[in-house]
Amino acid sequence: MxxxxxxxxxxxxxxxxxxxxxxxxxxxxxxxxxxxxxxxxxxxxxxxxxxxxxxxxxxxxxxxxxxxxxxxxxxxxxxxxxxxxxxxxxxxxxxxxxxxxxxxxxxxxxxxxxxxxxxxxxxxxxxxxxxxxxxxxxxxxxxxxxxxxxxxxxxxxxxxxxxxxxxxxxxxLSSIQEELSFNNLKLLREKEEKTKLEQQLKVSELNSLQTPINDDFVLNTLNVISSLALIEDAPKTQEMICLLSELFRYNSKNIENLVSLEKVIENISVYLKIQSTRFGERIHYEINIDDTLNKLKIPTMVLLPFIEYAVLNGLCPKREGGTIKIKGYCNENNAFISIEDNGIGISKDELFLILNGKCKRGSLEAGIYNSNKLLIDYYGENYKAQITSEINVGTTIILKIPLSDV
CATH class of the missing domain: 3.30.450 (Beta-Lactamase)
Structure with a gap:
């Protein structure tokens, strides 16, 4: 900002x-x-x-x-x-x-x-x-x-x-020193506030598991919006603000464990519109979900971490950008959601670390690990994410959901 x-x-x-x-x-x-x-x-x-x-x-x-x-x-x-x-x-x-x-x-x-x-x-x-x-x-x-x-x-x-x-x-550092000087005058109050902040931090850490929006993404988007608004009178800015409002509205209203796939895809579409506006012609996306899956219930935050990673760590590092394709289809007793990008790919060693939780807390990689763990916790080991990737070719992620939840 x-x-x-x-x-x-x-x-x-x-x-x-x-x-x-x-x-x-x-x-x-x-x-x-x-x-x-x-x-x-x-x-x-x-x-x-x-x-x-x-x-x-x-x-x-x-x-x-x-x-x-x-x-x-x-x-x-x-x-x-x-x-x-x-x-x-x-x-x-x-x-x-x-x-x-x-x-x-x-x-x-x-x-x-x-x-x-x-x-x-x-x-x-x-x-x-x-x-x-x-x-x-x-x-x-x-x-x-x-x-x-x-x-x-x-x-x-x-x-x-x-x-x-x-x-x-x-x-x-100068700003921090000024703040410390001010806080030293109110040391007793600071101790009380510290206790409150520690309690809030614990609550925040729990809430972060239910929040599909990455904090860095929100900061960068707000930065773009505020800057564009002051630089030019552009309908693009108004659209960005509206899209971001929709994301926040979804995030605040859908805190239950399961929501319909239709609602999740609507939210993902908003996210991808923001990213394609932010990065222009470098980011393209295609969404093709079988209508029979609209009522399928899935955990509210399980898809977006995979898509965030595909966009920010897969496509954005490429100078020319690329395309992310999201498909949903049925096969026997299961629904399948595939997320495919033609980005820079993930090495086998890095993918091993991600799927085993050897990544920085709060990172995009941690989001993938948490989402995969959530799939296993909800549906069992047979429903863990299937991720294949090739360096400089792209990554494909396939998620399997039992149709009993339609």
Missing amino acids: VNSKNLNEIIDVKLLQCIQDRLAEITGLAYNIVDFKGNPINSYSNFCSFCNKMRSTPEGMKICYDANAHAGLEAAIRQEPYVFKCPAGLVDVATPIIVNNNYLGAVFFGQVRTNKNNLEPIKKSNYYSKMCKINPELLNDFNETKYVDYSKIKSIYSLVDIVVKLLVEKSE
Whole structure:
């Protein structure tokens, strides 16, 4: 989510300015820092002649700021540096500044040409080609921009990412110190609150077993929604808010052990719509459930952990994304639900650890283990999930449910 405070109130922008000036001197590249709207909050370092001229007009400046806003947001979603082409065709890198799960802005560097040919512009515009036709000197300025090998760009953005994370840690530690100073004045009350929090934690841990929505997913989605709402007037934002509300409504109303498969699939469809909106053309999905299975009763949270894992750990790491297919059908006395993706796959060793509960508590892998255990507890050992996977090909998960629960 976007913090109500300004970036310069939370992180040491002056220090970052000094660092970016030194980096600009060493690398010969252009640098600047923007807020979450794409507006610069400090002085440019080493901007090339072409970009300075493009930003000298109101229209050119607006296009650049808008492109930075979207590139910074994309970097925040990925939570890592994002390499892209600006609308003019030059390569830039956005490194997100995220403090306490709040996206505040980004550090940009680049304005170069490189040998990586499959980078697409973050936003398309014919303004630059139009301006170059009017003023041929601009085309010369573009052709004189630096050419930097892509491997060097990767090395530089790794360094910038380290610097930003160190400053973020410093900011977060400062925030913690302020909070501790405040709490020291109310030590007696804190002890009482600690007891209450410990009790709430136990309740929360129990409730988490009944909650199919991953906390990181909720935070990232809210981050996207709030950022998009402030950046653009878009129906996409309204749709995201409505879809997320449906998820929360389902989660709050369906806390019983068993619900109909029809209701579960409706909730999964909402989840997949949110993810396809969040990741655009990188995530596709298909759902085909036999109508005779609509009334089949299953545990409310048993399917979504498998689908979350397929999307976030299977498809998202692939640059081009992929497709998840969900099918439901009958065979003799059992219903079968298959979840198939063409993602990066799971190694045999990793799958062994997941199915045996050797994974971090609260992780997507733990969700798969818990869901599989729930199937076994409800229906018996013969109804455990069947998972097959091949690296760089994809994963197929087949769940079997007795038709006696229709």
